[in-house]
Amino acid sequence: MGDKAHAHPGAAGRATAADHPASVRNVVLVGHSGSGKTTLVEALALTAGAVNRAGRVEDGGTVSDYDEIEHRQQRSVQLSLVPVDWDGYKINILDTPGYADFVGELRAGLRAADAALFVVSASDGVDGSTRMVWEECAAVGMPRAIVVTHLESARADFEEMTRICAEAFGGDDPDAVLPLYLPLRGPEAPDGHAPVTGLIGLLTQRLFDYASGERKEAEPGPEQRQLIEDARNRLIEGIIAESEDETLMDRYLGGEEIDLKTLVQDLERAVARGTFFPVLAAAPAAEGARQGLGTVELLELVTGGFPTPLERPAPSVTTPDGTARAVEACDPDGPLLAEVVKTASDPYVGRVSLVRVFSGTLRPDATVHVSGHGLTDRGHEDHDVDERIGTLSAPFGKQQRALTHCIAGDLASVAKLNRAETGDTLSAKDDPLLMESWRMPDPLLPLAIEAHSKADEDKLSQGLGRLVAEDPTMRLEQNPATHQVVLWCLGEAHADVALERLRNRYGVQVDVVPHKVSLRETFAGTSSGRGRHVKQSGGHGQFAICEIEVEPLPNGSGIEFVDKVIGGAVPRQFIPSVEKGVRAQAARGVAAGYPLIDVRVTLRDGKAHSVDSSDAAFQTAGALALREAAADARIHLLEPVAEVSVLVGDDYVGAVMSDLSGRRGRVVGTEQAGGGRTLVRAEVPEIEIGRYAVDLRSISHGTARFDRHYARHEPMPQQIAERIRERTPDS
Numbered sequence: 264m265g266d267k268a269h270a271h272p273g274a275a276g277r278a279t280a281a282d283h284p285a286s287v288r289n290v291v292l293v294g295h296s297g298s299g300k301t302t303l304v305e306a307l308a309l310t311a312g313a314v315n316r317a318g319r320v321e322d323g324g325t326v327s328d329y330d331e332i333e334h335r336q337q338r339s340v341q342l343s344l345v346p347v348d349w350d351g352y353k354i355n356i357l358d359t360p361g362y363a364d365f366v367g368e369l370r371a372g373l374r375a376a377d378a379a380l381f382v383v384s385a386s387d388g389v390d391g392s393t394r395m396v397w398e399e400c401a402a403v404g405m406p407r408a409i410v411v412t413h414l415e416s417a418r419a420d421f422e423e424m425t426r427i428c429a430e431a432f433g434g435d436d437p438d439a440v441l442p443l444y445l446p447l448r449g450p451e452a453p454d455g456h457a458p459v460t461g462l463i464g465l466l467t468q469r470l471f472d473y474a475s476g477e478r479k480e481a482e483p484g485p486e487q488r489q490l491i492e493d494a495r496n497r498l499i500e501g502i503i504a505e506s507e508d509e510t511l512m513d514r515y516l517g518g519e520e521i522d523l524k525t526l527v528q529d530l531e532r533a534v535a536r537g538t539f540f541p542v543l544a545a546a547p548a549a550e551g552a553r554q555g556l557g558t559v560e561l562l563e564l565v566t567g568g569f570p571t572p573l574e575r576p577a578p579s580v581t582t583p584d585g586t587a588r589a590v591e592a593c594d595p596d597g598p599l600l601a602e603v604v605k606t607a608s609d610p611y612v613g614r615v616s617l618v619r620v621f622s623g624t625l626r627p628d629a630t631v632h633v634s635g636h637g638l639t640d641r642g643h644e645d646h647d648v649d650e651r652i653g654t655l656s657a658p659f660g661k662q663q664r665a666l667t668h669c670i671a672g673d674l675a676s677v678a679k680l681n682r683a684e685t686g687d688t689l690s691a692k693d694d695p696l697l698m699e700s701w702r703m704p705d706p707l708l709p710l711a712i713e714a715h716s717k718a719d720e721d722k723l724s725q726g727l728g729r730l731v732a733e734d735p736t737m738r739l740e741q742n743p744a745t746h747q748v749v750l751w752c753l754g755e756a757h758a759d760v761a762l763e764r765l766r767n768r769y770g771v772q773v774d775v776v777p778h779k780v781s782l783r784e785t786f787a788g789t790s791s792g793r794g795r796h797v798k799q800s801g802g803h804g805q806f807a808i809c810e811i812e813v814e815p816l817p818n819g820s821g822i823e824f825v826d827k828v829i830g831g832a833v834p835r836q837f838i839p840s841v842e843k844g845v846r847a848q849a850a851r852g853v854a855a856g857y858p859l860i861d862v863r864v865t866l867r868d869g870k871a872h873s874v875d876s877s878d879a880a881f882q883t884a885g886a887l888a889l890r891e892a893a894a895d896a897r898i899h900l901l902e903p904v905a906e907v908s909v910l911v912g913d914d915y916v917g918a919v920m921s922d923l924s925g926r927r928g929r930v931v932g933t934e935q936a937g938g939g940r941t942l943v944r945a946e947v948p949e950i951e952i953g954r955y956a957v958d959l960r961s962i963s964h965g966t967a968r969f970d971r972h973y974a975r976h977e978p979m980p981q982q983i984a985e986r987i988r989e990r991t992p993d994s
Contacts, residue, residue, distance in 0.1 A: 279657065279664070281353045284572045284593045284672030288565050289355045289619075291372040293400075294382035295390045296361030299412035303382060304345055304358050306547045306555035307562060311347035311354070313659070342368040342375075342605045344617060344674060346657045352566045355674045363392050363965055364754035366704050367736030368605070371685065373399065374701045375604040375619040375674060378406040378534070378569040380561075381432075385411050385419035389431045391912070391966030397432055398938070404537040406570055407432075410561060411544045414446065414459045421446045421459070425542050432540060438501040442542040444560060445494060447487070449474060462544065462557060463487055465495040466526050473556040476549055499526060505539035506532040527567060535570040572672025577621045579699040583634050583647055588696060590622050595670040599623035599631065601689040602698055603680070606733045608768060614732075616677045617658070618669070618689065621698070625669040625677070625689070627655050632695040633680065634688040646682050649692045653678035684732045705970055706738050706751035708956040710758045711779070713748070715772035723748075726769035730761060737761065744781035744858070755957055780949045782857040782987070783901040783976050789814040792892030794844075794884035799875070806872035807880035809833060809841050811888045812865045813896070818975050822849050823863040833869035837881040841866055844885025853893035855900060855988045860976070864889065900984035901976035903949040908942060909959065911967035916941045918962050926951035927980075946974060 281287045292300045308314050343358040359365075359372040373379065379400050383389055400407055409432070411424050421442075429440040447461035447470060461472040463483060468491055470483045483491065499521065503512045506529040515521055533539035543564065545557035577592045580600060591597050605617035618625065625631075628651065635646040655675045656663035669675035683689070686703075690696040714720035727748070731739050738751035752758040765771045791812050798805040816823060824842045833841065842864075849859035869884070907928070911919050920930055920943060928947035936942045952971065959967050979987075 279348070279353070280666045280668055281670055281673045284595065284670065286351060287353050287355070287572055287670075287672045288569055289357070289376045289378070289572065289672070289674065290565050290569060291357040291359060291376035291379050292382055293359055293369065293372075293379050293393070293396050294361055294384075295387070295393055297387065298361060298382045298384045298393075300358055300361065300382045302547050303410065303412060303545055303561075304343075304356055306545065306558050307354075307356060308345055308347055309548055310554045310558035311349050311562060313345070313347045341365065341607070342372050342617070344658050344676075346659070346674070349562045349566055353673070354562070354565055362754075362756055363960060364752070364757035366753065367734065369396065370399075370701055370703070371604045373403075373405065374602070375617075376405075377572055377575045378408070378565075380565075381407060381409045383409055383411055383424065383428060384413045385421060385424045386413045386416040388424070388427055391964055394431055395966070395968075401537070406534045406537050407540050408534065408564060408568070409440065409540060409542045410557070411542065412546065414544055414546050414556070419459075421544055428542060438497065439505055439538060440540045440542060441498050441501045442494065442544075443498070443564070444471075444543055444557070445490060446544055447472065459544065459546065459556060462560060463491060464560075465491060465498050466523060466530075468495070471560070473554065476553060478554050478559050502526060502530050502533050502539060505536070506530070507536075508532070531568050531570070534568050535574055541568065577698075578701075581697050581699075583695050583697050590696070592621070593671045594622055595624050595672075597622040597671065598694055598696070599625065599689065599691045600696055600698065601625055601631075603683050603685055603687045603689070604674075606683070606685045608729060608733065613679055614681055614683075616680045616683050617674065618677050619674050620669050620671050622671050623691070624671065625652065625655065625675065627652055627667070630692050631689045632692045633683045634690065634695055634697040635682075635684060636686055636697075636700045646684075646687075647695070648682050650680050650682055652680070685735045703735050704753060706736055706753050706757075707969070707971060708752045708754055708758060709778040709953060710750040710752055710761065711747045711776045712750060712762075712773040713776055715774050719772045722769065722771045723773070726765050726771040729769060730764060733764075734761075742779075742781070745779040747776070747779055749778065753956065754960065778953055780903055780953075782855070782903075782979075784852055784854050784857050784859045785861045785899050785901055785978075786813050786815045786859075786893070787897040787899050787978075790892040790896035792888040792890070792895070794886065794888030794891065796880050796884040796887060804872075804875035805877065805880040805883075806875035807837070807869070807877075807884035808871075809869035809881065809884045809888050810867050811841075811845070811885075811892060812867055813889065813892045814863050814865075816861045816863050818861060818977070820861045820863075822846060822860065825863060825865040827865050827867050828869065832871075833866065833881070834871050834876070837871060837876060837878065838866065840878045840881035841869070841885035841888075844882035845889050847882065848886035848889045853890055854898040855984075857900070859889075860901070899978040900987060902979045904946050904974045904977050905949050905952065905971040906974045907945045907947050907952065907955075907969055907971045909945070909967055909969040910936055910940055910942050911963050913939050913941055915963045915967060916943065919943055919959070919967065920945075922958070922962055923947060926955075948979070949973075 294300050345356045347354050357372040357376055359369040409428050411421055425442050429437040433440040444462040444464055446459040447463055449458050449460035460474040463470055470481045472479045508529050543557055543560055546555055548555040572593045577590050580588045580590045590600055600622035601618045601620040603616045604619050607615050630649055630651050633648050633650050655666040655669055657666055658676045666675055686700050688698045714723045727739055731737050736753055740749040742749055750761055765773055793810045796807045826838050845864050853859055909919055923945045926947050928945045930945045932944045934942050
């Protein structure tokens with residue numbers, strides 16, 4: 264790798280439709296915010312000829328939207344695709360957000376790609392969230408490589424960064440993470456910093472100098488050869504070992520010189536197996552230069568060292584009714600099988616879907632079947648419909664280059680799929696299929712909203728529907744207990760983006776209001792009450808008297824009504840009326856306006872009038888009796904308690920447990936989870952963990968994650984209950 268000279272390919276750098284899966288490479292860029300992913304995308308596009316120095320597309324001088332791409336991606340909160348051509352290959356570069364709040368976009372990128380390029384800043388190192396994504400890739404065996412950026416920083420140390428990456432990503436085998444190139448440094452500046460001006464290829468044993476702004480190849484000098492030898496031997500041994508080419512290892516250890524082609528084939532095999540992770544270096548092009556340092560080497564690695572879509576097995580596939588189907592991976596002539604990995608709304612063309620084709624060929628104007636996973640718990644409608652494909656295009660910022668087709672292994676934008684949402688499957692209308700969905704993170708930060716005005720109220724429902732259609736990591740809840748509309752988000756930035764999209768994209772202004780938890784009331788002990796509803800004002804009067812006894816029941820019992828009237832004191836036809844009045848009052852609450860639960864109400868006695876008694880009168884009497892019983896009893900205010908599981912690095916276990924205790928939580932157990940992490944289980948009142956998604960990230964420096972599930976309602980401490988009652992009107 265790295266032994267070819269590359270001319271600037273000009274307009275050929277703009278990607279067109281691929282004709283065979285073997286000529287496609289899908290690579291996703293992963294890294295924390297500020298690691299340099301977007302700058303690297305720009306540098307790769309520049310080197311591939313997709314843009315020129317001025318940010319113009321080389322197709323006749325028309326201004327491209329590349330500057331807009333860069334601007335949007337630098338503040339990006341969504342998956343972005345930049346397709347380029349390089350040496351006869353189409354490379355789909357997927358840039359993912361670096362913020363933890365947008366991990367859903369990251370996982371969509373991992374689904375669409377066949378290999379991942381982890382971008383690590385030489386000045387910042389490897390953060391906890393990047394390690395977590397590495398583990399996700401390892402779990403599914405995704406091939407990975409590492410590129411070190413920000414080499415221009417005074418603190419940059421490529422060799423030290425490689426060691427840190429080996430410790431962070433190599434696990435028990437540090438020789439699985441090794442550099443393919445070593446940096447070539449220029450003369451020291453007055454501040455003592457020697458800038459990186461080129462690279463030394465360890466496999467090719469060639470020097471690649473970028474000091475002039477153009478990549479120039481040369482023979483290494485004696486001082487470089489001494490630098491190469493030890494690193495090259497270690498690299499070759501690592502490649503051969505991880506590719507499990509035992510005969511080649513015997514030949515190499517026997518002193519045989521292994522040719523470059525064989526080493527590159529073994530490198531590709533080791534990378535494709537997800538067992539060897541090469542390290543490269545990159546830096547953006549200087550002003551006026553055509554090639555950024557290391558960009559040619561990266562493009563060569565992607566085309567020559569990363570696997571093709573043919574090497575990726577298709578996800579599990581069923582028919583919509585759940586019957587398993589076998590689909591051959593990446594066959595352009597096979598049954599159509601594609602997936603929507605991203606959904607966006609364009610003000611001019613409507614909904615635009617980014618689609619990865621796994622089998623078959625997608626064509627414009629074809630009618631396809633759209634199968635959804637019916638994420639009804641997240642506010643998505645289930646759908647199983649036929650839709651007509653609009654235009655197919657290769658996106659480049661706001662520009663779309665029309666495509667005649669999109670084969671298995673490739674990606675394309677599809678216009679006007681009005682029902683398709685992120686995660687949906689596209690298949691032939693006469694052979695509908697459904698792909699196994701990828702795992703979506705659970706949104707755990709609640710954002711309660713209200714329409715700002717009547718006009719906004721009319722548009723709110725449609726705006727929210729479009730919002731969740733674009734983002735399956737967001738959950739829309741219409742809470743029947745609190746009567747609030749709640750958007751569950753992954754973090755504060757995620758919530759801010761949701762509000763911004765509602766306001767600017769869908770024209771809906773909303774107000775954020777305090778999120779309410781579903782409090783309840785119950786009786787602390789047995790109590791009695793008498794409900795007397797007697798009115799006589801001329802004509803037909805109202806007469807109903809009932810006497811009840813209320814006693815507490817175990818958690819989860821609800822409201823139990825028992826009739827123990829003797830001698831017909833309350834006529835049989837009015838006993839259901841008493842129960843109806845009791846249940847209606849229980850739903851309204853008896854102390855602070857929260858529903859009453861877990862009590863047995865026993866009707867023991869009462870009186871009726873032959874003329875003036877009625878269904879309505881006994882309903883009122885039943886409600887009055889319950890209120891009187893509550894007035895003479897101690898009422899517990901109940902709060903929901905959640906079972907919380909926190910997966911956290913061992914270094915932060917103490918801080919997490921201390922924080923949970925401060926939230927009135929009870930730690931019920933801990934267990935080792937492997938990889939230097941601990942699973943902490945606790946029970947915590949829900950009122951205390953409304954912002955836990957944000958706070959935990961701060962406590963653990965972004966390395967912990969948690970889930971929560973409702974456990975039960977239990978009595979709230981008296982002092983907290985009193986404060987809530989004081990804030991409740993008419994309590």
